[in-house]
Amino acid sequence: MAWDLVKYTERTWLVQQYHLARPGQGPPRLGLYDRNGLCFTRVLNGNELSGSLPEEMGNLQNLFVLQIDENKISGTIPKSFGNLKSIGHLHMNNNSLSGEIPEEISYLPSLVHIVLDNNNLTGPLPAELSNLANLLVLQLDNNKFTSSHIPSSYSKMSKLVILRLRNCGLEGEVPDLSGLSLLDYLDLSHNGLSGPIPTGRLSESITTIDLANNNLNGSIPAIFSGLPHLQRLSLARNQLSGSVPSTIWQNMLFSKTATLILDFQDNRLSNISDTLNPPENVTIRLQGNPLCTTSSQFVMSEFCGPERGNEERVNSTPIDFSSSCPTDNFCDYVPNAPHWCFCAVPIRVDYRLRSPGFSSFLPYKSSFEECFTQGLNLEIYQLDIDSISWEEGHRLWMHLKIFPQCCSQHIFNSSEIQRIKALLTGWKVLLPNVFGSYDVLNFSHKGPFDTATDESSNSGITIGALVGIVLGVVAVSLAFSGTIFLFVTKRHTQRRHGSLRTRPSSSIPIKIDGVKGFTFGEMARATDNFINSSQVGQGGYGKVYRGCLADGTVVAIKRAEEGSLQGQREFLTEIELLSRLHHRNLVSLVGYCDGAGEQMLVYEFMPNGTLRDHLYGKSKEPLSFAMRLRIALGSARGILYLHNDANPAIFHRDIKASNILLDSKFVAKVADFGLSRLAPLPDLEGTIPDHVSTVVKGTPGYLDPEYFLTHQLTDKSDVYSLGVVFLELLTGMHPISQGRNIVREVNNAYRSGLLLSIIDGQMDSCPLECIEQFTKLALQCCLDHTDGRPTMTVVVRELESIWQNMPESESLASRSIDLYSASSSTKTRNVFTSYDISGSDLVSGNIPPVYPR
Structure with a gap:
């Protein structure tokens, strides 16, 4: 399908000589936005558009977002783009643009995002871009700026949050970037940069520093120590020498979700400045350095082994509706709803962060949920981040579920759907700068409660609506009764177990035939003090560890979490009951531990898992x-x-x-x-x-x-x-x-x-x-x-x-x-x-x- 695109008016653009090849894929997704969020149609990305950019586009004085990424657009960037005085977002990545970035781009006072990665741009990096006083994101990865240096003036872009110049053919030294006091993400990898790493102090908010695959030399400077939010430091495949610093993580306070990866592979590092004893949150990669052949066996096995996967899962432990929500084929249970078993039909959104300023999402998950729901005027529980996936080019894809408010309705009405859709697609959901900009890739709302008209019926209410009402009433009734039972039970359990974790060790000794009583010390020795690497699972009761007893027997140790502790007499009664169960198709109870505020069950170990x-x-x-x-x-x-x-x-x-x-x-x-x-x-x-x-x-x-x-x-x-x-x-x-x-x-x-x-x-x-x-x-x-x-x-x-x-x-x-x-x-x-x-x-x-x- 060919589109003849010509200059139409200042507020409407039909582009000239573009070709759209989308057979069988529905209508095209053309569109532009102005500062007020008015959408001329929808979006222009991902349409197989080809041809060059017309000079007439520079006449769109009110254009706020130009989003034409993931097409086949070729030719140069018109100099007339310097007239787009209202432009804030310039997203033209994943095309075939060539030539130099025009100096005129630096005349745009409102520009906050320049995203031009994955094109064929050449020439030097324009030093004039440092004049963009409000620029937050500069992303130029995978272009061909041959023999170009990074202008030292870039250190003056005081508001810059994300600087990505990966694989751009850059040479020369890394400039001093200590002036970028808000920088969260720095990627200068896969270039020809040389010389030592600058010693100027980096932004304390930085999460990612990637200088891998260059020709950097000298030692690893002390500037990387004391960066409280650092998630990833990659200096791999350079010519760095000297020692491995052991102070980088010393002043960091790791939350449960925070991790730090230090990748120093394939350099010339020959020794360690001090004993390497990083916390469990820290991963160090040293293979390919001389020290891996001269250091102790511990260093070689711990830090010089093959690289392990680092897959990030937003919901590593799915919510278990163990209070027995009924099975339902029509709607989804709302994981964090204030009332258990609330079931509703969600809006499903495929959402993508284009240039996030972090390498790991989990430490920023709560902040995202809070800002996203606030922008849509929703409660936090109405959002469920169902899954996430990192895409090439450092883009974070998410599948989001947005639920109706609990517990008045089980489906959004049409006006609420349109309100949420308008806010998302109109770029009106404002997120902190660390999240970069976003795309809405898909927006759908389907379910059995959707409104449907039945033209053959003369009644005032359709059959579909009637079924929806009946199902809604039944679901609400079930949820309400289940909630009452749950609430009473939970309150009773909390009162009964509130202080058990700190109770003294067992004061009621009991001997159970065939079951051994273990001390806490024996359990700690069996699991190497419950080290993370010995954990093999986790359930509603608590964590499960693989342990090796003093006699060499391999066992599975289920350690109760604080909320799962029972009264001592109840616990021992349960053990006595389990000790009487003997069958080849039941997991055998080996023993138990009840003391020092701990309750553990010791079972035979199942090497083939679940x-x-x-x-x-x-x-x-x-x-x-x-x-x-x-x-x-x-x-x-x-x-x-x-x-x-x-x-x-x-x-x-x-x-x-x-x-x-x-x-x-x-x-x-x-x-x-x-x-x-x-x-x-x-x-x-x-x-x-x-x-x-x-x-x-x-x-x-x-x-x-x-x-x-x-x-x-x-x-x-x-x-x-x-x-x-x-x-x-x-x-x-x-x-x-x-x-x-x-x-x-x-x-x-x-x-x-x-x-x-x-x-x-x-x-x-x-x-x-x-x-x-x-x-x-x-x-x-x-x-x-x-x-x-x-x-x-x-x-x-x-x-x-x-x-x-x-x-x-x-x-x-x-x-x-x-x-x-x-x-x-x-x-x-x-x-x-x-x-x-x-x-x-x-x-x-x-x-x-x-x-x-």
Whole structure:
């Protein structure tokens, strides 16, 4: 599609001789903004525009933002741009612009951002840019300023926050930048800069200094010490000599999210100025220096090893709605809402920081949330930063969810959507300078509560609106009742546990057969004083560490956090109960520690981690269907033992993929009985009730919906949760993801004859009959009403039947399995003909293998 762009008026621009090639991608995204945020259309970036920039653009006196990045624009930057007196943002990166940066750019009094990276610009860097008194961002990476020096006048740009001149063909010495008192981010890497590093004091707000891949020499100066916000200092691949300074981090106060990376690789450093003993927040990289061949084995192993990944995750520990929010396919739970289980349809925004002044986002996360929500006139809890990702060119992509206010509504009305959209796309959400400028890449709001018109209806309210109202009322009622129960329970727990962390050591000695009592000192020695590197997990109870006891036994040590501490008698009673559970498919309790304000449980160590790890990408080798079936059978047997053979019987109440562990032979073992409840005991007449009335607890996605509604916990509640795990094994899908519920997704595919479309593509081929049997069983376990679900006895029988139908080669490939006869097991196959779960008629004649998607 060709666009003829000509000068139209001062406030409207249709550009001349541009070409837009977006077949099948919808309408173009053309647009410009003036100072008042008036948008001529929308944005100009990412449109495949080609051609050169017309001189007539210089007539747009009111133009505030020129955003034409990520196109194919060539030619030079017109000198007429010097007439854009109102321009504040000049974003023309990722094009094919050539020639020199015109001196006329330095005449623009309002210019705050110059972003021209990834072009073919040449010539010297204009020294006149230092005349831009309000310039905050100068980003010129990946251009061809051959044989150019960095003008010393740049040190006069007193408001500059971000200076990026990476890979620009620069030569000469690094200028003294001590005059840039507000500088947060400096990147001069991948150039031909030489000479020593200047010793002038740098800005105390600086987070990143990257001088790597140059020809710098001399020693590492003391100016890098005492920079309180420093996150990354890279001097790698230069010719620096002398010693490694050990004082850089000494005056830094590290928060929980703060880290510091010191990259000194591939230089000529020959010794260490003092003993290197950095805190755990600091990473030092020294490989490729002479000292790595002459220093102690400790230095060589600790700092001279291969570079490790440094992936940043904004939500490293997903929120666990352990107070049992009901599964919901229509909306998302608001993680930080003042009322638990508040569910709403969010606005979803793909948002990008173009030139952030930091290397790690987490220390700035709170500041971003506060300023972003303030700019939109929202409460902080209404924003959820769902995920982040660093993109090439030092740009930070975010997926944001913006929720309605709790708890009056579950969906934004149209006027509120338009208000938020106008503020975001009109550049009216002001952030501190350290965040640079931003793009709104996508803005969407979709959900079952969206307004829809039904022209065939004569009623005053549409069917869609009526469904939305009903669902909203039901959701509010459930959330309100759940909140009341939660609030009372939480207050009671806080009062009961408030001072336990500081209580004295155990004063009620107790001996429990088969379980050893450990001292705090023994636990500390086993984990090297609970060093971070020994931590292997974290749950609602606390952190889990890998430990090695004095006799060489490797164990997993669960250390309760302050909010998880119990009363001493309750803790020891729980240990006594756990000590009586012995089954090959349950994680064995080895011992405990109760003293010095600490409570720890010591379990056998599971070297292959959790089932969740293997399903969602942490494992290098995917699980075959035979191995998944074997894990399902092992898990079912462990739960069957809890229901039928434990004395007293136990309902687990929190079965999920992360609570199924795998030993060295991939034998599944059920773990984490922190939420377990004893099954009901017979009353005076010998009758055993079929449920336990209790406050609802569990994990969203795995929670029995009938248990949530009635607060009546039964053995069938565990059956439902295990059924969800079976569906995860089958599909590789999360129980709840992006508003989608795994039970509904699989049910819909099964009933529609599309079962093969949802099978996990990581699996190898497997018999279709076995897949279909396994799917039917999983869906029967996940029926809404408890009466329709099979018992654990029947679940184990059916899994054994499926296993027997597996080809011998596949069952052997997953390692041998002992199909021993448990008290509840039988070789007789149960076909489950009584359950009303209709599926596709996939089987006819010979049974073909299934090849997953």
